[in-house]
Amino acid sequence: MASQEIETLTAALSRLPGLGPRSARRAVLWLIKRRETALVQLLHALEAVQHALVECDVCGNIDTANPCGICSDARRDARQLCVVEEVADLWALDRARLFTGKYHVLGGRLSALEGVRPEDLAIDTLLQRASSGIDEVVLAMNATLEGQTTAHYIAERLEGCPVRITQLAHGLPVGGELDYLDEGTLAQALRARRPVS
Numbered sequence: 023m024a025s026q027e028i029e030t031l032t033a034a035l036s037r038l039p040g041l042g043p044r045s046a047r048r049a050v051l052w053l054i055k056r057r058e059t060a061l062v063q064l065l066h067a068l069e070a071v072q073h074a075l076v077e078c079d080v081c082g083n084i085d086t087a088n089p090c091g092i093c094s095d096a097r098r099d100a101r102q103l104c105v106v107e108e109v110a111d112l113w114a115l116d117r118a119r120l121f122t123g124k125y126h127v128l129g130g131r132l133s134a135l136e137g138v139r140p141e142d143l144a145i146d147t148l149l150q151r152a153s154s155g156i157d158e159v160v161l162a163m164n165a166t167l168e169g170q171t172t173a174h175y176i177a178e179r180l181e182g183c184p185v186r187i188t189q190l191a192h193g194l195p196v197g198g199e200l201d202y203l204d205e206g207t208l209a210q211a212l213r214a215r216r217p218v219s
């Protein structure tokens with residue numbers, strides 16, 4: 023029977039994406055054995071995240087400043103807007119360093135199964151942004167069924183806006199999630215983006 027403290031930490035960790043109760047318990051034991059080298063580091067890192075990081079009111083990115091470093095970077099092309107599902111996708115695309123415009127994070131994808139509706143995503147703010155000073159909206163949704171459904175929905179909603187709508191080229195593996203792709207594949211998909219039909 024583990025102590026209450028260990029149970030509480032295990033329960034908290036097992037709620038993380040990709041971690042079940044068993045791997046959470048393994049992680050807890052691993053941390054306890056490495057109190058000085060890993061546990062203390064993790065504590066400090068968590069504290070820093072809690073105090074320093076905020077969500078950007080403009081694009082939804084997570085950064086130490088609000089507006090974030092990307093939104094306030096004057097060297098970036100403010101007429102190009104790349105729409106992604108999650109912050110992790112923004113980071114993945116930005117690591118590839120090919121897109122020089124700004125971003126918009128939806129905060130998820132439409133899903134009948136998970137009950138995610140348009141009003142649950144940052145679509146209204148996207149329409150607002152797209153209707154002033156934007157030339158091109160790049161839909162960089164995941165190549166999953168839900169990602170593509172979301173892209174089509176947004177393309178329809180953007181119809182009234184005087185913007186060019188493009189999306190990442192196929193060549194993204196079917197079922198592929200941006201965050202897991204290597205930078206070469208991602209770069210190729212971005213370069214070969216095409217108008218939404």
Ligand SMILES: [Zn+2]
Binds near residue numbers: 080089092
């Ligand atoms: Zn931002």
